[in-house]
Amino acid sequence: MRKTNYVGRGLLLLVIAGVAGYGIGLGIDLLISNTLNFSGSVPSAFALLLAVTAFFFGLYGYRGITRGLTWQILGTVLGALFVTGVRALMGSSKIFGAFLFSEPAWVFGALVGVISFLFGVGVVDDWMKWARGIDTPEHHEDEPGWEKYFYVSLDHKVIGIQYTVTALVLIAVGGLFALIFRTELAASQLQFLTTTFRLFNQTGPQLYNTLMSLHGIIMIISILLGISGIMNYVVPMIIGAQDMAFPRLNAFAYWLAVPASVLMLMSLILGGFDTGWTGYPPLSSRAPLGMQMFFLGVFTAGWSSILGSLNVIATVVRMRAKGMSAMRLPIFVWASISTSIIALTATQLIGLSFQLVMFQRLFGMGFFDAAKGGNPVLFQHLFWFYSHPAVYVFVLPGLGVISELLPVFVRKPLFGYRWIAMSSLAIALVGFTVWAHHMFTSGMNEYLRVPFMYSTLLVAVPTGVKFFSWVATLWQGKIQTPTPMLFVLGAIIVFLLGGLTGPPNAAISLDLHLHDTYFIVGHFHDTIFGGFVFPFFAAIYYWYPKATGRRMSEFWGKVHFWMMTPSFLVLTLGMMRVGLLGMRRRIVDYDPALGLDFSHFVMTIAAFLIGLSVLIFFINFFRSLKHGEPATGNIWNSRSPEWQVPSPMPVHNYAVPFEVVGEPYDYGLPGSKYVEFASADKVSHSHS
Amino acid sequence: MTHTQEKSSMLGQGVFIFVYLAVLTGLEFFVAISFGSVPLLVVVALIKAAMVVYYYMHIYKLNLEQEGDEHSYEYKSGTNRLGLWLFLVSDSFVFGGLMVMRINLLGLTRPDLNQLLGLAVTSILLISSFFMNRGETLMHNGDRRGFLLNTAITFVLGLGFLLGVVLLEWRLAIHEGLTPDSGPAGAAFFMMTGMHAFHVFTGLILLAVIMANGRRGLYDEKNYPVEAAAVYWHFVDVVWIFFYPALYLIGTLA
Amino acid sequence: MRHFLIVGILVVVAAILTYVGLDSANLMPVAASAQAVPIDEMWNLELIFMSFFFALIVVPLAYSLIVFRRKKGDTSDAEHMEGNTKLEIAWTVLPLFIVIAFAYVGAVNLAETRRVDPDAIIVKVTGIQWSWKFEYPPYGVVSDELHLPVDKQVLLQMTSTDVIHSFWVPEFRVKQDLVPGRITELRITPTLEGDYKVRCAELCGTSHAFMEKPVVISSQGDFDEWMAEQVKLAEQAAATPGGRGQALVAANGCAACHSINGAQGIGPTWSGLFGHEVLLTDGTPVSADEAYIAESIKAPQAKTVAGFEGQLMPSYGFTDEQIADIVAYIKTLR
Ligand code: HEA
Ligand code: HEA
Ligand code: CUA
Ligand SMILES: [Cu+2]
Numbered sequence A: 001m002r003k004t005n006y007v008g009r010g011l012l013l014l015v016i017a018g019v020a021g022y023g024i025g026l027g028i029d030l031l032i033s034n035t036l037n038f039s040g041s042v043p044s045a046f047a048l049l050l051a052v053t054a055f056f057f058g059l060y061g062y063r064g065i066t067r068g069l070t071w072q073i074l075g076t077v078l079g080a081l082f083v084t085g086v087r088a089l090m091g092s093s094k095i096f097g098a099f100l101f102s103e104p105a106w107v108f109g110a111l112v113g114v115i116s117f118l119f120g121v122g123v124v125d126d127w128m129k130w131a132r133g134i135d136t137p138e139h140h141e142d143e144p145g146w147e148k149y150f151y152v153s154l155d156h157k158v159i160g161i162q163y164t165v166t167a168l169v170l171i172a173v174g175g176l177f178a179l180i181f182r183t184e185l186a187a188s189q190l191q192f193l194t195t196t197f198r199l200f201n202q203t204g205p206q207l208y209n210t211l212m213s214l215h216g217i218i219m220i221i222s223i224l225l226g227i228s229g230i231m232n233y234v235v236p237m238i239i240g241a242q243d244m245a246f247p248r249l250n251a252f253a254y255w256l257a258v259p260a261s262v263l264m265l266m267s268l269i270l271g272g273f274d275t276g277w278t279g280y281p282p283l284s285s286r287a288p289l290g291m292q293m294f295f296l297g298v299f300t301a302g303w304s305s306i307l308g309s310l311n312v313i314a315t316v317v318r319m320r321a322k323g324m325s326a327m328r329l330p331i332f333v334w335a336s337i338s339t340s341i342i343a344l345t346a347t348q349l350i351g352l353s354f355q356l357v358m359f360q361r362l363f364g365m366g367f368f369d370a371a372k373g374g375n376p377v378l379f380q381h382l383f384w385f386y387s388h389p390a391v392y393v394f395v396l397p398g399l400g401v402i403s404e405l406l407p408v409f410v411r412k413p414l415f416g417y418r419w420i421a422m423s424s425l426a427i428a429l430v431g432f433t434v435w436a437h438h439m440f441t442s443g444m445n446e447y448l449r450v451p452f453m454y455s456t457l458l459v460a461v462p463t464g465v466k467f468f469s470w471v472a473t474l475w476q477g478k479i480q481t482p483t484p485m486l487f488v489l490g491a492i493i494v495f496l497l498g499g500l501t502g503p504p505n506a507a508i509s510l511d512l513h514l515h516d517t518y519f520i521v522g523h524f525h526d527t528i529f530g531g532f533v534f535p536f537f538a539a540i541y542y543w544y545p546k547a548t549g550r551r552m553s554e555f556w557g558k559v560h561f562w563m564m565t566p567s568f569l570v571l572t573l574g575m576m577r578v579g580l581l582g583m584r585r586r587i588v589d590y591d592p593a594l595g596l597d598f599s600h601f602v603m604t605i606a607a608f609l610i611g612l613s614v615l616i617f618f619i620n621f622f623r624s625l626k627h628g629e630p631a632t633g634n635i636w637n638s639r640s641p642e643w644q645v646p647s648p649m650p651v652h653n654y655a656v657p658f659e660v661v662g663e664p665y666d667y668g669l670p671g672s673k674y675v676e677f678a679s680a681d682k683v684s685h686s687h688s
Numbered sequence B: 001m002t003h004t005q006e007k008s009s010m011l012g013q014g015v016f017i018f019v020y021l022a023v024l025t026g027l028e029f030f031v032a033i034s035f036g037s038v039p040l041l042v043v044v045a046l047i048k049a050a051m052v053v054y055y056y057m058h059i060y061k062l063n064l065e066q067e068g069d070e071h072s073y074e075y076k077s078g079t080n081r082l083g084l085w086l087f088l089v090s091d092s093f094v095f096g097g098l099m100v101m102r103i104n105l106l107g108l109t110r111p112d113l114n115q116l117l118g119l120a121v122t123s124i125l126l127i128s129s130f131f132m133n134r135g136e137t138l139m140h141n142g143d144r145r146g147f148l149l150n151t152a153i154t155f156v157l158g159l160g161f162l163l164g165v166v167l168l169e170w171r172l173a174i175h176e177g178l179t180p181d182s183g184p185a186g187a188a189f190f191m192m193t194g195m196h197a198f199h200v201f202t203g204l205i206l207l208a209v210i211m212a213n214g215r216r217g218l219y220d221e222k223n224y225p226v227e228a229a230a231v232y233w234h235f236v237d238v239v240w241i242f243f244y245p246a247l248y249l250i251g252t253l254a
Numbered sequence C: 001m002r003h004f005l006i007v008g009i010l011v012v013v014a015a016i017l018t019y020v021g022l023d024s025a026n027l028m029p030v031a032a033s034a035q036a037v038p039i040d041e042m043w044n045l046e047l048i049f050m051s052f053f054f055a056l057i058v059v060p061l062a063y064s065l066i067v068f069r070r071k072k073g074d075t076s077d078a079e080h081m082e083g084n085t086k087l088e089i090a091w092t093v094l095p096l097f098i099v100i101a102f103a104y105v106g107a108v109n110l111a112e113t114r115r116v117d118p119d120a121i122i123v124k125v126t127g128i129q130w131s132w133k134f135e136y137p138p139y140g141v142v143s144d145e146l147h148l149p150v151d152k153q154v155l156l157q158m159t160s161t162d163v164i165h166s167f168w169v170p171e172f173r174v175k176q177d178l179v180p181g182r183i184t185e186l187r188i189t190p191t192l193e194g195d196y197k198v199r200c201a202e203l204c205g206t207s208h209a210f211m212e213k214p215v216v217i218s219s220q221g222d223f224d225e226w227m228a229e230q231v232k233l234a235e236q237a238a239a240t241p242g243g244r245g246q247a248l249v250a251a252n253g254c255a256a257c258h259s260i261n262g263a264q265g266i267g268p269t270w271s272g273l274f275g276h277e278v279l280l281t282d283g284t285p286v287s288a289d290e291a292y293i294a295e296s297i298k299a300p301q302a303k304t305v306a307g308f309e310g311q312l313m314p315s316y317g318f319t320d321e322q323i324a325d326i327v328a329y330i331k332t333l334r
Helices: A006-033 A041-060 A064-089 A103-121 A125-131 A146-150 A156-185 A204-238 A247-269 A290-318 A331-363 A376-410 A417-433 A446-458 A460-474 A483-500 A502-506 A508-514 A518-548 A554-580 A597-627 B003-035 B038-056 B059-063 B073-106 B115-140 B144-175 B184-215 B224-249 C002-024 C036-067 C085-113 C220-239 C241-251 C290-298 C320-332
Strands: A658-660 A675-677 C121-128 C131-136 C141-143 C146-149 C154-160 C165-168 C175-178 C184-188 C194-199 C212-218 C277-279 C285-287
Touching: A006 A041, A041 A064, A041 A146, A041 A247, A064 A103, A064 A146, A064 A247, A103 A247, A103 A290, A103 A331, A146 A156, A156 A204, A156 A247, A156 A518, A156 A597, A204 A247, A204 A290, A204 A331, A204 A376, A204 A518, A247 A290, A290 A331, A290 B073, A331 A376, A331 A417, A331 B073, A331 B184, A376 A417, A376 A460, A376 A483, A376 A518, A376 B073, A417 A446, A417 A460, A446 A460, A446 A502, A446 A508, A446 C085, A460 A483, A460 C036, A460 C085, A483 A502, A483 A518, A483 A554, A483 C036, A502 A508, A502 A518, A502 C036, A502 C085, A508 A554, A508 C036, A508 C085, A508 C175, A518 A554, A518 A597, A554 A597, B003 B038, B003 B115, B003 B224, B038 B059, B038 B115, B038 B224, B059 B073, B073 B184, B073 B224, B115 B144, B115 B224, B144 B184, B144 B224, B184 B224, C002 C036, C036 C085, C121 C146, C121 C165, C121 C175, C141 C220, C141 C241, C146 C220, C154 C165, C154 C175, C165 C194, C175 C184, C212 C220, C220 C241, C241 C320, C290 C320
Parallel strands: C121 C154, C146 C212
Antiparallel strands: A658 A675, C121 C131, C131 C141, C154 C184, C165 C175, C194 C212, C277 C285
16 A cells, blocks of 8 residues: 555645635625625535545545535535525525525435435445345455545444544544633633624624533533444453444444534534523524534434444344353443443433424424423423433443453452442433432422432442442452553542532532532533543553554553543532532623632633643554554453454454353452353354 | 144234224224223223234244354344334334323313324224234245235325325314414424324335335245334334324313 | 551541531532521531542542552462452442431421511512513512512512523522523522622523622611612603613613613614614614614514624513603613
8 A cells, every 4th residue: 555645635635625615605605695704604614514525535535434524515505405495486585594594494404414424425325225125245344454444334343443533533622612611711701702702603602602512512422422432342342242233233323423523513603502512492492503403413413322222232132152141241241231221212302302492493383482382391301301311321331441440450350240230220220210300490390309309319329339349349459550540540539529429419409509500510520521531541541452453652641641630630629619609500701709710710721731631642542553562462461352362353353252151350260261262163163 | 733723823813903903992982082081091002002012013022032043044133123122112212202292281181183084094004004914924924925915005004194194184283273383282293293104104115115125035035124114014003002092082172 | 457447547537637628618608598508507418428438439449559559570360359248238228328318308408498488578580681670569669689688588489581591699509490481489588688699590592691680688777778769760760751761671681782881792782872874784774763773672683783693682572662762761872
């Protein structure tokens, strides 16, 4: 393969197309609204779409993701033009809207765009063939090298990495948004997001709301993709399957996430939205067009999550290695199952609640419109019925990673395996019964609040079991602390802080003070970082060698950890403090009289340090691909099957299947084995 | 029992179940117009749903032990079956959510709809389920022509239901002033029937696909796709088993 | 055994230190209402639990890290220890009892904050993007400030004309959303005279951050004085159209967007607006006469002034007389 600088070529095209797109946009805008609006939305929209597409074109040529994005753009424009045409024919008064197209046109166009993407990128090709009665091979072989990550691959390991990298990119984007609005918050009064400031048809305060809301949802989507990444990569490998149960569905679920991310960025440009990630009506039924893009984006990402979890459950139920009984499953699999049960079912409700608001906006259906006999609080019930269980979707896999890695680095069995396994299920199931603890002040039925306080506090019990068992696992072990273990320990402490600040919110009377303050913001950044971000980094440092055959720099890993953890604690403990003292959530500016300027300044510094540490991680991540120290063996000296074969993992995982002959975590039990690989001749028939 | 007996008994079973369902639907309607007891309506709906889920969607097949290793067609079909059911579980949460929305917004009142038309489309969908079950059983028994015939009938009936709801029922409702933006009743009605109609539509596409491929004899021995389409079709029917009383029968006129 | 003893002691010490530290960091604003008392008690109880369980997990963890660190060159595994069912049951059941007891206390505590005083003053509260409107029924006074006598329970009957807002005075602790289409209630008994601020706690759009208005708690005497003053002003204002307009403007919080001193705002300023040319988004100039201003109030989206694209002003459903009054008031702002 001849050496050309693909990235360079991509970036060059990115700039050119960006400028060109901006120009085209300006032109069209001028034609329609005969004003030359440089900070307007249309030019930026064109610039963004063309630039991204051009980048991948330069990187990769016109195939895979490039084709998908191109089709998405065309689909969007054609769909929008179609609706516009129909409206014109029907002699509707408003053919065009503030953002070139009218709102219905944009919504329909965006929908067509998503579908076009899926066809363009080619995830549905095989299904289309099947529908026409044409059979296709079970697997498609990928080309070697990096190209395969940019087109539809059916290999669960490739898809896992696609998920993970996408999640990292989204964390970077969402994080950058956070850094931007943290800068505005560094001091009271409006610094740069002023009322005279204009960008994407938004004033400073509006842009703050948009960035804050997008920060929330983009980060949440990045979590969903991140956990899918780990589950996709790890689960089939550790249960001895060749792939997921439904490889095509698996690819489909991943590729849904890409147009979803594009929609999220579109929402920033098309007027933004000022509702936070919770999108409560009536506010969301009045918000700018960006709202609809946000709804569609979440809707698409939600389906990605639903189909992904469906796949995980089916895979675990049907494709386990011989002898892998329920109580001999790797603990991470238990976590994945619990998470998937929630994602499979509850996610539909956020989709529905957003769909109802979309229709309220498009067709005036008054579900949540008090003036039309609707009920605004109903939305909150539907929304939180997903969005509370969702928070356990975020953390359960992370907690699974903690339980999975601890024994390896403590050289001691996982203490109370069954209890930890069951506690994951318990958290998932109890998690379904607590949603209204987000609505204590919403004006819902006064007396219903108390039972929700009970159920909410109940979750503390199984979570506690995990903590105590982890401590007992560490107790009298032989503890090593390479980078993955550092992040595991960080995760335990940070998640403990987050968890312990949960019950105060659950105590109704106290929540009347805490609700919608930075105390809550602190609470969930702790839970999310402890339950997802730290374990996610741990998992990446831990399984990176399995995927690449090289390990990430230990030194820069430790720098990352020791830079991120303290500044993160400063950030969130600071959040809780200012929250208690009267700092409301989701405000672009705060009353100087509160005397919180200094705290906020410190928090902003901390935020930038976290950002820097993540940047270091990114550099380490990409640099180690080429320059990382080779690590093909069982470098962590783990009992788990994937480490019994050389890294990087071969395409169809194990050349010979293995059989489970012992307990997963019997470290320190002489002569014990977890898995035993069948000798080649015994299996030649069953292996294809 | 011998193989032939079993085959015919499967068909016979289909008939019996259909009769039960038809009677229950009649009862439902009668209860509603005479003394509209909500608990009774709920019970009837649950019984109907249970029968469809067990006999027509044969949920029990989920815990059949597939013989053959994990590369055999049987085993793979078993996996697909699990996948489909998981999908249906997920999907039923959408309809559950719509039901919650309806109960919260309308309580024990209902929109003023054309009762006869409602009963008509409901019966049509029910009958279509009967033929779907017949078609599937026949394909299972290797009778391709019978399969095609019955599936075709199912398709026609399904189309009839779709048009009946979208063209007739919606038209009438709008004519009566029950528009999507008229208030909670209109919103709930159009949202619920709309979402259901969308599922019927996708079901029709699946039926078209299995008919086309069935004609080419693709399913003569490997016939899981037929089962899948059938199960999905019955699921759409089950949803309507709950939506019909929820929209037409329960409570007093708004 | 030795290990357990040391850790046990350390846990207790750490727990106490954490608690004392948190307690002396005075994390709560001053308590200025009767409702704040039980809530602060609850908070204190939480602090105790948090400190204890934090120590209970972190101390053994840190201890293990130091004491059970793997020695250099040691490649052996640790002693094999599967688990201990008795322990697991213990640390399942104990927290279970704790949380149940805790929830019970929480319920009692909640009841405390909802004590009803039959002869509480009633104030009608309306949330508007982005201002507050307080009506004092017995006096027929409408103001955008909340004035209350100390040590008397007030019953706030709240609603919203547009989106969800939330009534929160940090010093009073309690918080309640204002939901369009329904009336929510909140009972507060101010116990400390002083000037506070009601801060809207539910994201309600562009100027959510600035939806703050003064709350003044004073002695009964001062309160009556202020009230009398307000009644007088209201009467004077009612005499002239401009005065009535000014009252409407104040009560509906128009100033949240429209300055009357030429300052930049969410909406165009009113100072020197009347009778002058304004440029619309499509570039056409119009002169701001009665008709134009009236239209802009009735149908805000009909004509948009250049530079204010995407700013959606709600239409307030004023009567024509009211609009005439407001126009008359704007006229006075030369
Ligand atoms: C990401 C994951 C995550 C997790 C795991 C949790 C865990 C918990 N959360 Fe959190 N929460 C969020 C994410 C999360 N939360 C988010 C994102 C929001 C804000 C949403 C928004 O408005 O934007 C939120 C908001 C939120 C609220 C609403 C606050 C408000 O808006 O007014 C409440 C109220 O009850 C709450 C409670 C809890 C509780 C009780 C737990 C429990 O599960 C915690 C259990 C753990 C422990 C208790 C610690 C370990 C246990 C022991 C050591 C045993 C002994 C302990 C005891 C006996 C107490 N959370
Ligand atoms: C995964 C979840 C997640 C994560 C990781 C974060 C991370 C951060 N969050 Fe986030 N936050 C949320 C989820 C998350 N947040 C949610 C759900 C909300 C609620 C939103 C709502 O109210 O609706 C919220 C709200 C929220 C607020 C409240 C806003 C408000 O109410 O007005 C604040 C304020 O400080 C904040 C700050 C931060 C900061 C400083 C970080 C820092 O950790 C960020 C650190 C920076 C990075 C991680 C970026 C690093 C990357 C680079 C520097 C560039 C590198 C680029 C390349 C390599 C291409 N967040
Ligand atoms: Cu009103 Cu925020
Ligand atoms: Cu929650």
